[in-house]
Amino acid sequence: MSERHPFPALDPDKNQIIFICGRKGSGKSVNARETFRAWPGVDKLVIDPTGDADSSLPQQVTVHKLPAAMPAPKRRGEPVVLRWVADQASPTYREDLDRALGLALRPKNRRVLVWVDEAEEVFPAGRIGPEGRTLLAQSRHWYVSLIAATPRPMGIDPKLLSQADRVVIYDLPHPRDRERIAASIGIEPKVLARELDATRAMGEHWFMMYDAREHALYRVPPLPMSEGYKHAQQ
Numbered sequence: 001m002s003e004r005h006p007f008p009a010l011d012p013d014k015n016q017i018i019f020i021c022g023r024k025g026s027g028k029s030v031n032a033r034e035t036f037r038a039w040p041g042v043d044k045l046v047i048d049p050t051g052d053a054d055s056s057l058p059q060q061v062t063v064h065k066l067p068a069a070m071p072a073p074k075r076r077g078e079p080v081v082l083r084w085v086a087d088q089a090s091p092t093y094r095e096d097l098d099r100a101l102g103l104a105l106r107p108k109n110r111r112v113l114v115w116v117d118e119a120e121e122v123f124p125a126g127r128i129g130p131e132g133r134t135l136l137a138q139s140r141h142w143y144v145s146l147i148a149a150t151p152r153p154m155g156i157d158p159k160l161l162s163q164a165d166r167v168v169i170y171d172l173p174h175p176r177d178r179e180r181i182a183a184s185i186g187i188e189p190k191v192l193a194r195e196l197d198a199t200r201a202m203g204e205h206w207f208m209m210y211d212a213r214e215h216a217l218y219r220v221p222p223l224p225m226s227e228g229y230k231h232a233q234q
């Protein structure tokens with residue numbers, strides 16, 4: 001079932017959903033950020049509920065007020081990188097997070113990659129908004145790709161998990177989280193638990209990567225980190 005690195009390279013021309021989970025400090029944000037930074041040929045949107053998700057890409061523009069649409073490129077052909085930091089005190093906080101997904105959906109044929117580092121805020125179980133539902137049901141038709149990370153898969157709407165093309169699993173101690181992941185990727189809970197324990201034994205920041213198209217699970221060493229990363233001190 002589980003194979004070693006190298007796993008199949010990500011095809012950036014394909015719109016896809018990547019779900020990342022693992023306990024605090026395991027390496028989720030590093031993985032999400034590296035994947036987001038390296039993805040070529042798309043406009044990029046960071047939906048940042050806490051102000052901790054910074055791509056540090058040179059083109060990145062950070063705003064605190066949600067715009068009506070993604071900005072136009074400064075120069076033709078140059079990718080846009082927009083980071084919107086949400087206001088947790090706003091009475092419309094939840095709606096705003098959902099509306100922000102609309103920036104990636106419309107105009108429909110614009111290719112946008114979205115990074116959500118607190119996926120439980122944007123895709124809470126049983127409470128996703130209309131834009132979130134559209135994105136999860138039809139991401140390909142809307143030319144949207146999504147990188148979504150969370151420490152607790154149990155709090156996430158199951159639709160996100162069932163739509164994921166790739167599931168990245170860092171150290172995930174809670175049995176219920178493991179069971180949720182096992183059910184959604186169609187791997188025996190005992191088998192997944194054994195693989196995760198073996199991955200943890202390899203050392204810090206190792207992870208597993210499940211590829212839905214291949215129905216294969218890979219064990220992967222820590223990713224090389226680019227500069228400028230700050231782990232949120234909470």
Ligand SMILES: Nc1ncnc2c1ncn2[C@@H]1O[C@H](COP(=O)(O)OP(=O)(O)OP(=O)(O)O)[C@@H](O)[C@H]1O
Binds near residue numbers: 029030225
């Ligand atoms: N691939 C890696 N190589 C080396 N160090 C790493 C790697 N991944 C993570 N780390 C170290 O672990 C720290 C925490 O990583 P990261 O911020 O990605 O965790 P997280 O899972 O997002 O945690 P949280 O749940 O608190 O957001 C990083 O600041 C970095 O020092």
Ligand SMILES: [Mg+2]
Binds near residue numbers: 028029232
């Ligand atoms: Mg993080």
